[in-house]
Amino acid sequence: MTPPPPELPQDTRHRLIEAAILTFAEKGYDGAGIREIAQRAKANSALVTYHFGGKEGLYREALRHISARKASEVATLPPPPEPGSPGAREVALQGMKAYIRAFVTDLMSCPAESEVDAAAMALIGREIQMPHPVSAPVLLEFARPYMERVLALLRILRPDADPETLLRLTLSIQGQILHFRNSLGFIRLLSGDPDFPKDLEALIQHFTDFSLRGLGVPEAFPQTRP
Amino acid sequence: MTPPPPELPQDTRHRLIEAAILTFAEKGYDGAGIREIAQRAKANSALVTYHFGGKEGLYREALRHISARKASEVATLPPPPEPGSPGAREVALQGMKAYIRAFVTDLMSCPAESEVDAAAMALIGREIQMPHPVSAPVLLEFARPYMERVLALLRILRPDADPETLLRLTLSIQGQILHFRNSLGFIRLLSGDPDFPKDLEALIQHFTDFSLRGLGVPEAFPQTRP
DNA sequence: CAAGATTAATCAATCGATTGATTCAGTCAA
DNA sequence: TTGACTGAATCAATCGATTGATTAATCTTG
Numbered sequence A, B: 001m002t003p004p005p006p007e008l009p010q011d012t013r014h015r016l017i018e019a020a021i022l023t024f025a026e027k028g029y030d031g032a033g034i035r036e037i038a039q040r041a042k043a044n045s046a047l048v049t050y051h052f053g054g055k056e057g058l059y060r061e062a063l064r065h066i067s068a069r070k071a072s073e074v075a076t077l078p079p080p081p082e083p084g085s086p087g088a089r090e091v092a093l094q095g096m097k098a099y100i101r102a103f104v105t106d107l108m109s110c111p112a113e114s115e116v117d118a119a120a121m122a123l124i125g126r127e128i129q130m131p132h133p134v135s136a137p138v139l140l141e142f143a144r145p146y147m148e149r150v151l152a153l154l155r156i157l158r159p160d161a162d163p164e165t166l167l168r169l170t171l172s173i174q175g176q177i178l179h180f181r182n183s184l185g186f187i188r189l190l191s192g193d194p195d196f197p198k199d200l201e202a203l204i205q206h207f208t209d210f211s212l213r214g215l216g217v218p219e220a221f222p223q224t225r226p
Numbered sequence C: 001c002a003a004g005a006t007t008a009a010t011c012a013a014t015c016g017a018t019t020g021a022t023t024c025a026g027t028c029a030a
Numbered sequence D: 001t002t003g004a005c006t007g008a009a010t011c012a013a014t015c016g017a018t019t020g021a022t023t024a025a026t027c028t029t030g
Helices: A009-031 A034-040 A046-052 A055-075 A088-107 A115-129 A136-157 A163-182 A184-191 A200-215 B011-031 B034-040 B046-052 B055-075 B088-107 B115-129 B136-157 B163-182 B184-191 B200-215
Strands: none
Touching: A009 A034, A009 A046, A009 A055, A009 A115, A009 B011, A034 A046, A034 A055, A046 A055, A055 A088, A055 A115, A055 A136, A088 A136, A088 A163, A088 A200, A115 A136, A115 A163, A115 B115, A136 A163, A136 B184, A163 A184, A163 A200, A163 B163, A163 B200, A184 B136, A200 B163, A200 B200, B011 B034, B011 B046, B011 B055, B011 B115, B034 B046, B034 B055, B046 B055, B055 B088, B055 B115, B055 B136, B088 B136, B088 B163, B088 B200, B115 B136, B115 B163, B136 B163, B163 B184, B163 B200
């Protein structure tokens, strides 16, 4: 018989962070108590102050943990093509499709797979809407690669657009997807379908079609209407 | 000299509700305390229990107050045309443009005009993302006219689409606008432009163009790209 | 290598502050 | 007189934070 695992000390920190992500996502910063978080992590509430300096520090560290884990996933996509390079337009078109797919799957990470991942994205979504004073720097760093990737692709697909137009286009593309994720619970209430969306692949296809047409990319348009 | 206004007694209830909207919007349900709300309304905190039965009752009544005041504004738009009636398609096209304009101006109601209106929409936005158990019925009733208006127009503009597609299209149109409103503070941080959007009219035009193209409406497409 | 010293990690217990709620004597207009 | 309201006091509960003690791990030194 193996003895009970020695409960690696450094592991407690990590358990606290994961419990914090779950609890903050469920109840918000004010709604979540450090006692509840500690209990969830099977640790003592005093450790929140010991490891993170307090509730605020734990919150900051939880957001940092999310940011560090997610930031790398965007980088796995092939880099956007150089503007002006041969075939850049076609590559950018495919790049946009790949980006939207990655963005959706990032956001819709199934709760069954990783409860913490799902809570993490819910937490980020809430922070974007209503940033806690502590979170702004972490959040900006988290969002920047997503923004810059879309902007780089848009500069190729819409070389005529000025910077403000590019920003608006970026926000429309990301906005429909983010709103979809952030309001999923409400949408399910509204539509009366508790397991909407049934077909994630169809949803990705929809976002791709809607966005590419919305951008005014001619290639995406002709075949869609009788 | 006129004596100080007699402070209409029934008015206290209303002052409490408005103070509640402001405070709940700023700090969330858990972050706001009834003492702070009462102080803002220049009333006694005991009146929260007296008038509304407690904090939860005040919250519910605040949401109801918002819902009752906003719901009428959608109805001022001309009704959507009958499917199949002559020129229904053109009327629906104009109807969609009017709807998007109304939706944007509703959401972006300038804080300078009515601080309470702006806070109310921020509160609704937060509730959509993370509904308080108390708010679900009020919220559904609030959102339904907005949803049904878009769906009615879409059934004319996209008669080929099945119900799930119609829902996705509706969510994409509203989503980009809602995300824009809900994340405005964050967007200003990201773009580095503290008074974005400078031009509300250009923004409305953008949402209209992006949405109509995204819908696959041929009329909206040809002229936009060189 | 072993004994002693130091540090890190954790705990139960408790702190003062604040929470939502309640009570109650008093004001004031109808 | 009655109902709407006020202001102040107070309640139990809970909050985040802190304390002092204890154990486990690591390092120092003879």
